Structures are given as structure tokens and as C-alpha cells.
Amino acid sequence: MSGMKRKKDLTFLQRIYLPEIVKGLKLTLTNMFRPNVTLQYPEQKFTPPASYRGRPVLVEDKGNAERCVACGLCARVCPALAIEVQASETENEKERYPVKFEINMLRCIFCGFCEEVCPEEAIVMSKDYELVFSKRSDAIYGKDKLLVPIDNLKDRLEFLRNFK
């Protein structure tokens, strides 16, 4: 590299490096006194915003009734075939309800298509991101695990109303 010439020689200040070291130390020191963003999970938990797509859940309306009418559109649209629905007849006005509603959380890819396609706003994405299973069959969530009272989902339902 003997043939190469510097475009510009370093100045005296640059050559002694001291101002740059001070600059670096300044950045380090400011960050040292900034508030901490790291969460000490699992002692501390992350509360996601309403736009977050956690595991899909079924909305349980007031009076312990699911909104779902088992139309099967979520199962149809699901790109990962995670959802299985079996409908049956009820006496109430909606005529049908899901006698079985299962989501295989190992198949689910959290895309939110089921929520988007649902004509009854019955399936929504929750803030739950903690999914742990010890065997395959545990990953299939039935109605018992999927139904969530509407009061716990207000955030998401409002978000959907505004942005869907």
C-alpha cells in the first residue's frame, strides 16, 4: 500500500484521540443513567399493546355464552389448518354453536386471519404469548382454554373497531 496517499492528513486534535475518547465516554455515561428497558422475564412480564397478535381466543359474551356460531370460516381460512370446529344446534336465536372448537397451538402461526374473517367478532388475538406444553396433545386447546370473558378483551375489540 505504499503508493496510496491520504487525502488529508489528520489534524493535531485528531491525532491525539482525546476528544473522541471523551465523546465515547460521554455516550456511555448518558446511557448508564438512562431508565432500564430490559425486562427481568419471567419475574417481570411484558404487557403488549392492543395491536399485538398473541394466541387466538374466543370471546365469551356477558351471560357465559360464546359469540361463535361455528360457521367454520376461521378453519377454512387458517393457512396452517390449526382450527377444527364442530357445529351443533341450539335453541337460542343464533341456531348454531360450536360443540367442539379446537386450536392446535403447534400449528397456529399467529397470522390473525381467523380474527379478520370472523363474521361475529367471536375469535380475536389476545395478549397471551406464553404457550408452554410438555406433549403434543396438550397443545390442542379446547373451548375450556379458548373462552375468555369479554371484559378482558376490550382493548383488542376496540382496536379492531378502529383499524380493521
Added chain:
Amino acid sequence: MPKIIIDSKEIEFKQGQTIIEAARENGIDIPHFCWHPKLSVSGNCRVCLVEVEKMPKLVISCATLAADGMVVNTRSEKTLSARRAVMEFILINHPLDCPICDEAGECKLQDYAYSHSVGESRFVEEKAHNIKRTEIGPRIMFDAERCISCSRCIRFSSEIAGANQLTFTKRGDRVTISTFPGESFDNPYSMNTVDICPVGALTNKDFRFKSRVWEMSATKSICTGCSRGCNIDIWVRNNKIMRLTPRNNEQVNADWMCDNGRINSFKFVNAEDRIDSVQVRKEGFLQPVTWEEGIKTAAVSLKKFKPHEIAFIGSPYATNEDNYLMAKLAKALGVQNISIIQHSVEGDCDDILIREDKTPNLTGAALAGIRPNYNGFSLNQLVDGIRQKKIKAVYIIEDDLYSIAGADEKAFANLELLIVNSSNRNKTTLSADIVFPASTFAEKNGTFVNFAGVVQRIRPAVATAEMDRALDGMEMSKWDKFGTKFDRWMQGEKKDAKPTWRIITQIGEQLGMKFKYEMAENVFDEMSGAIKEFAGTDYDKIGSEGLKLKSEKIAVNV
């Protein structure tokens, strides 16, 4: 031939055809709700409006006769805007029930709303409400709100079913379908209206909410309810039959089937009383054994008897292949006592579809070599022979010995050996010595010959333990295609059953005969060489439409 130009395509038509018929024959689809090829023209839905040159107004193509030189346009702006307007009118009072409606997925209104409508409504007022969920008949639910008053069901019940049971009542937006006061919509063909209803106003009570139509696979098959042999589709989900629907075949059943066949001819496939393993009687009790042991025991036991001590009973419920191999096994063993049990219900017939003979294949069994009174051997002789201990062993396939007229509880007590192939438990299997679980018509390949001599194919729709949907070329839904063994829907029960022809093949092999059949088609190919009525036929030629056998007269009773 006169010619008509539709969408600048010149087509020939027969004098007397309407525009929609001429178009349909040439693959041009004009949307229609109330028009049906098998019913009279009513012309009330107005969605088939087309523009005809030199006519001042649009005309309905279902009621306008095609004329030589007519120029029709089904895609002009005038036609399209009229069609959109008609769709908008029809949709005004149609409820947004698709999520809870069984018709969704095979609904004409849904399809046309997608392809011929603008996608939104300008109607902001309250929709007209009407009665929902009415039992209009014992097998049909009626939802008055969904009805678009096309009158197909009314015309079907008077013109095809010959039962004037339905009519329109009221006017305007309150018009609805009704039976006459105090009457129920219960004619034996009523459920065909579910198929022809272009919306979900009439739905099948038996199938109600059981499955969405896109979740099932449909397999072309034949109804086993009577000797008509109506062409059907078997709809299967999670390896269970959900419903049967008629399939068009002009030489057999046109577009229809009877309610009894539709509801009752498949229930035994999913039933609780299916036989789930090979059973051999040991120390007085039927005990499950392996297939190998069962086959071996059957062969060894049969050998113990002299040919004239053995009787073989074929079955009009079994396929030609099954009966042919049974006859072949009988011949190889030298057994002369061959018969078959007939299941006729006298008087239970009409001149539409329903036949007295309640079995699908009596004619075919006769052609395959198993007929009533074969060589003068009647069922009475069988019962007497067993009583007098002349006949000591009976091998019966897919039938119940106790259904023989006059056979009481003690009639078969003297039998030393009773082998039976059966899908479900019955009196015969309970008293049998060896029981083989047989595949049902929905679980195997094979052929039936109907009363008029039309040979038709059945195909497996439900997989048994020895089958795999993909490898055996069975029809598959999206879920079948992408499922794994860890998915619940793939864990539907697979019965450990085999088709009767395979069971007989294995017994034959065990007895040292040259029975080399890998699939039902091999058996049929041999039959077409050996039996003159089947000469020149094969599975491909039979296809999904069936084949009329050439023989002038097919005698069942000899």
C-alpha cells in the same frame, strides 16, 4: 339445423329449445335461479335476462324459444346492468345468514352475489322478517326468510314427485312457501328439494349443522337402498359419512333419489355395531384372533366337510366381484348347494324410482353365478337340510341367515360350522363359528348391476385399516391432504375390515387354489372374460356413468 348466435358464437339448436337450453348445451352459462332442466319453466326469478337483437326489451332466456338467426348477447352492458339490478332486488330481503346456513358453499345465491352483483346494497331500511326454523316436513327444515320464491320446490313436488304438497301463500315481500293446512311435506322424494333449492331455505334435517360442505370429500358411488341403484355422491369428513346426495345419470335416476335411500342406506357404516375384528369360536365363545389365524381356521374347517354337506349363501348386498369369487370357491370345492336370500318388500314401490327389491345387486349376483334356486337348491331345502343334518356347514356373506322366511331361533342349531363375512353384528354373526369383518359398500371398489341391467361402479369413500386415502387414490378434502397423524381429524376410526372378495381370495389361497387377485379390478377383468353378459366391459368403460349390459333379458330366477 337452425342456428342461433350467442355471444358472437354460432351454435346449432333443436327446434323447440329455449335460449338457455341451447346456450347450456354449448357451454355458455346463463345465470338462473328458478329454471331447472328437469322442471317446467316458471320465469319468476328474472336473473336470466338477456339481450336479443331487434327485440325492444330484454327477454328471459328460460322462456324464450330460440329461433333461426336470432342474435343473443348475454354479456352486453344492458344485460349486465339488468342482472345486477335483479340481484340487488333479490338480496334486499335475504338475511345475512351465510355463517349459520348449511347451504353456504354450494349456494347459487351466494355464487351469483359474488359473480353477478355489485357487492353492496343501497337498501338501508329494515329487512322483512319471516319465520325461521320451521319443520315443514319430517325430514326438512324451512327458513322462510331465506326463500327467494323461485318455486322450484313447488314444481318438483307436483311434477316429479307427483304430490301436490307445496304452494305459495301471501303476496309481495310476505310471500312464502307453505303446505296445505294440516299437511306435512312428507312425500318419499321430498329431500330432493333441498338439493334444488338455490338458497338455504330448505335444509336437510338429518345433515343439519353436521359439516360445512367444503370440509368434505365427495366420492362417486351407488345407493344400496334398492335395486334402482341411484347414482350418488358420498360426502365424507374425518373418515365418517356425513350425507348422500344424488348424482346425475339420465339412464338410471336422472337428478333424484328417494329420502329413504338418502337417510337410511349409509347409517350402518358409521354404526356402533360394526364388527371390529376377526372372531373364532373357542370353548363356546367368539374370541378375537388375527386375520391369518381366522383364514387358516376357516380353510381347515371347510376341508372337514364333504362338498354336499356344505352350503354357500351369496348376497345381493355384496358386489359382483364378491359373489363371483364365492361361486368360484364353491366350484373349486365342489359345493353344489348355492343360494341367495332375496329381500323384497311387496308393494313398496312406485313408478318413479323406488323398487320392491331392497337390495342393490340381485341381478349382478345372478350373473356372477349365485342365484335363488340355483340347480334347484332352494332356501327351504337349506333350512330342511340343516334340520335333518344333511347340511352341516354354511358359509354366508354379507347377509343374515335369520332373514330367511320361516327360519326361527332353532332352525340353525344343528349346524356344525357357520362362517360369515359381515360388516355389522346380527343374529347370524352371534351364532357363527368364524366371523370376518367385511367392508361395506362405502369402503371398497366393486360393481353392482341394477334391475335394468346397468352395471355401475362403487368406490371407497371411507378408509379401512388396510387403506390410505392418498395411496389408494381416494377422494380427499383439503384436511385429508394436509393432515398428519397428530391431528385430531386424522384420528377418525378406521375399521379393521376387508372386502369380501379379498377374504374369499385368502381362504382360497389357503385351500391351495390359484386365487391371485390384488384388487377388485382383477376379479372384474376375469369376470368379463368368463361371463358373456360382461364381455368387453372393464372398470374404465363403466366409468362414473355405468354401462347397459347387452343381454336382452337377465333372468334372476332359474
